[in-house]
Each structure stands twice: as C-alpha cells, then as structure tokens.
Amino acid sequence: MKPGRLRFRGSRALSLTLAMLGLLGLIRQPASAQSGGGSATPAPAAADPIERKAMDTLKAACDVLAGAKAMSFTATSTYEKAARNGQPLYYAVQNRVTMQRPDKLRVITPGDGIPDAFYYDGKSVMAYVPSAEVVAIASAPPTIDDMVDFVWNAAAIYFPFVDVILSRPCDVFEHEGLNSAFYVGQSHVVGDTVTDMVAVAADNVQAELWIGVQDHLPRMVRVVYPHEPAHALYQTEYTDWKLMEAAEPGAFTTNKAEKAQRIPFQPPGTTATAPNTAPTRP
Numbered sequence: 001m002k003p004g005r006l007r008f009r010g011s012r013a014l015s016l017t018l019a020m021l022g023l024l025g026l027i028r029q030p031a032s033a034q035s036g037g038g039s040a041t042p043a044p045a046a047a048d049p050i051e052r053k054a055m056d057t058l059k060a061a062c063d064v065l066a067g068a069k070a071m072s073f074t075a076t077s078t079y080e081k082a083a084r085n086g087q088p089l090y091y092a093v094q095n096r097v098t099m100q101r102p103d104k105l106r107v108i109t110p111g112d113g114i115p116d117a118f119y120y121d122g123k124s125v126m127a128y129v130p131s132a133e134v135v136a137i138a139s140a141p142p143t144i145d146d147m148v149d150f151v152w153n154a155a156a157i158y159f160p161f162v163d164v165i166l167s168r169p170c171d172v173f174e175h176e177g178l179n180s181a182f183y184v185g186q187s188h189v190v191g192d193t194v195t196d197m198v199a200v201a202a203d204n205v206q207a208e209l210w211i212g213v214q215d216h217l218p219r220m221v222r223v224v225y226p227h228e229p230a231h232a233l234y235q236t237e238y239t240d241w242k243l244m245e246a247a248e249p250g251a252f253t254t255n256k257a258e259k260a261q262r263i264p265f266q267p268p269g270t271t272a273t274a275p276n277t278a279p280t281r282p
Contacts, residue, residue, distance in 0.1 A: 049180040054198045057183065058209070060216040062170040070100040070247045074240040075161040080232040088232070096240075099165050102143045104252045107159065118157070120147055121252045127157065127265070128257040135257040138265035143167070156267035160236050164218060178202055191219030191239065217241050 075095045080088045096108040103122030109115060119126040125140040125147065138154060140147050145167050151157040163169055184197035187210055195210040204227055210220040223234045 049182075050178060051182045053183040054181040054200070057196045057198050057211055057216075058170060058173070058181070058200075061209075061211045061218060062168075064216040064243075065164055065169040065218075066167065068101070068243045070098075070244045072096075072098040072240070072242045072244075072247070073161075073164075073238050075236050075238055077160040077234070077236040079234045080230065082230060088230075093160070095159065095161060097161060097165070098247050098251055099144065100247045100252070102145075102167065103147075104247065105144055105147070105165065106247075106252050117254065119253050120144070125151055125265070126253070126257060127155065128254065128260060130256065130260075133260045134263050135260040136263050136265040155265050160234075161238070164238070173200070184208070186213065191237070193219065195219050215241070 075097060076092060077095070078090055078092045080090055083089050092112055094110055094112075096110070098106045103120070105118070105120040107118040109117070114129060114131060117126075117128045117130070119128070120140060122142055123140065124137055126135060126137045128135045136155065141150050144165055148159065148162050148166070159165075163172065179201050181198065181200045184199055187195045187197055190210045191212065194213045196213055197208060197210055199206075199208045201207070205223060205225055207221060207223045209218060209222075211218050218238050220235065220237045224231060
C-alpha cells in the first residue's frame with residue numbers, strides 16, 4: 001500500500017471529473033423493503049447516503065484540476081509503518097511538483113530519504129539520484145495518464161499525489177462508486193485558508209478531503225484502507241499551489257545528469273536474473 005493515495009480501484013491509479021448522473025447510477029442503493037400485507041405501514045424513506053453538497057464540492061475540485069493547463073504544488077505525504085515491536089512509526093516524504101498537460105512532469109524530492117528528481121518530457125522519463133550520481137532513462141508513453149502506469153510497472157515508481165495530475169482527476173469515484181459521501185463542515189486551520197471538509201467511503205477505502213472554499217483546490221487528503229491489517233493512515237498535504245498557462249521552458253529536463261552513471265530503468269534491487277514480473281499495484 002502506498003501513502004496518501006485515494007484509489008478506489010485496486011489495480012489502477014483521487015480522480016475528481018464527476019459526471020453526476022453517471023456517478024449516481026453507480027452508487028449502491030439500499031435494497032427496497034419487502035412489503036408485507038396490504039395493511040402494512042410503509043417504511044420511512046432512507047436518507048440518501050450521497051449528499052448533494054459533498055458531491056458538488058468534489059465536482060468543483062475536479063473541474064479546477066482537470067481544467068488547469070499547467071500547475072505546480074508541494075505535496076507532503078505521511079504514512080505509517082510498524083516497528084519491530086509493533087509500534088506505529090510515521091514517515092514523511094515531500095514532492096515539489098510541476099506539470100503541464102498533457103505530457104510533461106517534474107518531481108523534485110528533497111526528503112525524507114535519498115533526494116532524487118524525476119523528469120518526463122512526453123518522450124522519455126528520467127529518474128536521477130544526484131547524491132549517487134546515477135540516472136535511469138527510458139522511452140515513455142505520450143501522456144501523463146499512461147506514463148504513471150508505465151513507471152509503476154517498469155520501475156515501481158509511485159507518486160502519492162498522482163490522482164490530482166491525471167486528466168480526469170476523479171474518475172476513481174465513477175469506476176467503483178461510493179457507498180457514502182457527506183459534507184462534514186468547514187475548517188479554518190488546514191492549509192492557511194478556509195476549506196470544505198468532505199468524507200467519502202467505498203468498500204475498500206475511506207477518506208476525508210479538505211478542499212479550498214475559494215479556489216476549490218485540495219489542501220489535505222487522509223485515507224484509511226479498512227481491510228488492510230494495520231489499518232494504517234495515509235495523509236497528503238498540498239501547499240504552494242500555482243495554476244498557469246504554461247510552465248517555464250526547460251523545466252522538464254536537466255543537464256545535471258549528463259555525466260551520471262546510467263543504470264537500468266527497473267525496480268530497486270532488481271537483479272539481471274530476477275523474473276520479469278510487474279510489481280503489485282497499491
């Protein structure tokens with residue numbers, strides 16, 4: 001399982017372009033109560049588990065993200081991992097992201113862990129570790145949507161923020177549907193702005209999202225997978241949002257890796273004799 005990822009589908013990568021009628025058609029409705037005798041009193045109608053205000057808030061966020069031609073932000077993700085004694089430990093990773101639709105992405109990761117950089121220019125992907133002076137390069141599909149699947153399958157590279165950069169940021173809700181979605185209220189402390197709080201749940205994931213009231217951009221996402229043995233919490237905070245017409249020229253490549261040692265574009269620790277099997281999707 002990976003930190004901060006709100007994927008309701010098990011095998012694919014938060015997708016927010018909600019076709020409202022299409023989504024509502026996928027939502028599980030409670031079974032109708034069977035009628036008894038003709039004189040039985042009808043049961044009161046059950047409250048709709050999908051609140052309109054919650055869906056409107058999500059749709060507004062989807063539309064803003066999907067409509068952005070280019071954007072940059074910082075994603076700080078926290079995830080749990082058990083220590084040897086079973087105590088949950090908390091780890092954090094920060095990604096400084098710049099993207100331009102449909103085919104450019106840069107991710108600078110200063111820590112925690114080993115700092116690295118990832119570049120995608122629509123033709124190839126480059127994973128560069130400056131501290132070790134090594135670089136892995138591979139030809140890549142022509143869109144960000146396809147590229148994120150390619151780098152996961154080829155090299156186990158995963159981005160906790162992936163759902164906000166896809167072309168249809170909320171497809172996930174349409175593909176599996178929701179068991180519930182409700183509006184929690186407003187927060188004045190998350191992201192240094194006023195946010196709307198929305199809670200959603202499907203069979204395999206439960207999440208809460210903080211979305212800016214004015215700009216409709218996500219500020220925080222917290223996810224729990226109820227069937228995961230550890231019931232670990234994954235959280236991603238979004239800051240430094242900038243939406244733009246285009247990124248700076250040259251943002252999606254670097255000449256710093258020219259003298260770096262080339263290594264295969266494959267999962268860490270893979271050996272030449274290892275079977276050629278794809279990693280398990282989170």
